[in-house]
Amino acid sequence: xxxxxxxxxxxxxxxxxxxxxxxxxxxxxxxxxxxxxxxxxxxxxxxxxxxxxxxxxxxxxxxxxxxxxxxxxxxxxxxxxxxxxxxxxxxxxxxxxxxxxxxxxxxxxxxxxxxxxxxxxxxxxxxxxxxxxxxxxxxxxxxxxxxxxxxxxxxxxxxxxxxxxxxxxxxxxxxxxxxxxxxxxxxxxxxxxxxxxxxxxxxxxxxxxxxxxxxxxxxxxxxxxxxxxxxxxxxxxxxxxxxxxxxxxxxxxxxxxxxxxxxxxxxxxxxxxxxxxxxxxxxxxxxxxxxxxxxxxxxxxxxxxxxxxxxxxxxxxxxxxxxxxxxxxxxxxxxxxxxxxxxxxxxxxxxxxxxxxxxxxxxxxxxxxxxxxxxxxxxxxxxxxxxxxxxxxxxxxxxxxxxxxxxxxxxxxxxxxxxxxxxxxxxxxxxxxxxxxxxxxxxxxxxxxxxxxxxxxxxxxxxxxxxxxxxxxxxxxxxxxxxxxxxxxxxxxxxxxxxxxxxxxxxxxxxxxxxxxxxxxxxxxxxxxxxxxxxxxxx
Ligand code: ADP
Numbered sequence: 001x002x003x004x005x006x007x008x009x010x011x012x013x014x015x016x017x018x019x020x021x022x023x024x025x026x027x028x029x030x031x032x033x034x035x036x037x038x039x040x041x042x043x044x045x046x047x048x049x050x051x052x053x054x055x056x057x058x059x060x061x062x063x064x065x066x067x068x069x070x071x072x073x074x075x076x077x078x079x080x081x082x083x084x085x086x087x088x089x090x091x092x093x094x095x096x097x098x099x100x101x102x103x104x105x106x107x108x109x110x111x112x113x114x115x116x117x118x119x120x121x122x123x124x125x126x127x128x129x130x131x132x133x134x135x136x137x138x139x140x141x142x143x144x145x146x147x148x149x150x151x152x153x154x155x156x157x158x159x160x161x162x163x164x165x166x167x168x169x170x171x172x173x174x175x176x177x178x179x180x181x182x183x184x185x186x187x188x189x190x191x192x193x194x195x196x197x198x199x200x201x202x203x204x205x206x207x208x209x210x211x212x213x214x215x216x217x218x219x220x221x222x223x224x225x226x227x228x229x230x231x232x233x234x235x236x237x238x239x240x241x242x243x244x245x246x247x248x249x250x251x252x253x254x255x256x257x258x259x260x261x262x263x264x265x266x267x268x269x270x271x272x273x274x275x276x277x278x279x280x281x282x283x284x285x286x287x288x289x290x291x292x293x294x295x296x297x298x299x300x301x302x303x304x305x306x307x308x309x310x311x312x313x314x315x316x317x318x319x320x321x322x323x324x325x326x327x328x329x330x331x332x333x334x335x336x337x338x339x340x341x342x343x344x345x346x347x348x349x350x351x352x353x354x355x356x357x358x359x360x361x362x363x364x365x366x367x368x369x370x371x372x373x374x375x376x377x378x379x380x381x382x383x384x385x386x387x388x389x390x391x392x393x394x395x396x397x398x399x400x401x402x403x404x405x406x407x408x409x410x411x412x413x414x415x416x417x418x419x420x421x422x423x424x425x426x427x428x429x430x431x432x433x434x435x436x437x438x439x440x441x442x443x444x445x446x447x448x449x450x451x452x453x454x455x456x457x458x459x460x461x462x463x464x465x466x467x468x469x470x471x472x473x474x475x476x477x478x479x480x481x482x483x484x485x486x487x488x489x490x491x492x493x494x495x496x497x498x499x500x501x502x503x504x505x506x507x508x509x510x511x512x513x514x515x516x517x518x519x520x521x522x523x524x525x526x527x528x529x530x531x532x533x534x535x536x537x538x539x
Contacts, residue, residue, distance in 0.1 A: 010333075012265065030267060049492070062128045067094070067124065095127075102184065149325075161407075163213050163215045164214040172186070433446040441490055453525060455521075476493075498518065
């Protein structure tokens, strides 16, 4: 908004986070709290919660520990695992929290090395079992960057791009040994690191070089007889399950920033999923990026020290389609037209999307008073009114659009995953008892009300014991120093307290059954309460 914005927009495209601008209407391309939710430590915690409930369903995320707080646990668990299987010779990867582009990452063979390595030993980090046997192509390790559109949180709507990027290492892979642990070009697939290798190959083709399309890898695997359909289905499951793990936290942020019933925007977000394929083609989640790079150019050194941006066909092929489809899916005109002419197929506001392909980002009209956005069409290199705004496109015709690259996977496959959404329901209880809108932490009174309304206190679990549980768990979570903005019980602490209550009440059941049973009990009591006081009940 170089000249300041006078009129509200339909779509706001923020560079970093939801909070880049104050907005009260339209749609914004970021969810509040997304950056915090996908940080390495927060993601690991969320995945651990799901692994505790559904160990087999969530075995696509490597075993992880949080440093420094879980160092003793890390040491103890590795010792037990080694004792039970002496042939297990693990390697671990230490990744600083909040780091990106491979920054500060190192490999270790023994937990005791975690204390010594790194310049700041107490820098919070995630240490993870290193996947030693990745799938290799041309003897090189590679990972996959897949683009996922979270179109809506409530109801949950997820789209996955049919193609992604494969980013290659630049040194032939060898399983980790003490001698090669430090060779980043062999073990880390980050583009930002490997670009500095003399072996890095920029290619104009999408199926050669150090960055290729994922579809080109699939073609190759398919020609060797691999079950590519099964691989895709595993990847879709991985994405849906990961988002199910993230939604509880996101919903807490959402209600805090966009309270229900008050004017506010709706949100959508493009996420970058980093996935590693194991030798047996099992996809493993490495991390989720809230701000995946959408660059479609790369730097080229013309002469020593002189750089130029040149188009990158692989990035263009994948990323332009993702942005184009995202705009088609959130197109506010489509909704308006649908409402005005029910039954008529909706037409997109982005005709001839390919002509905009490598155009510069949409730029506002240079005139400070003009509210109509203008794009520069690459084909004619002259400014044109955005179709759907007050003036029509010259010629007035709309060319057929390329088919969608973003495929809906949720709610399409919702049935297969609904049993996993237990923590979501725990978060709904948490939000209900937050009471004052705009907070993300539960006070002691809110926790007591939750216990009382759900009738969880009895002769063997007094209200005094409830207070002790609240204080113990809240103090421990707050001492981890995650979020000091507010005092009180955060969602993860509430989830821990809930699991603890469930375990106490339903000892003989499996963990997920314990939680499901307690949820049913709570929801049933609350529904009865709501029926009795419909006018002034909670929520
Ligand atoms: P960053 O955000 O710094 O890129 P990542 O978690 O993506 O951190 O890790 C960087 C790279 O390290 C990945 O692209 C991948 O090549 C490698 N890597 C990360 N975790 C593992 C793991 N558990 N096993 C094997 N390789 C890994």
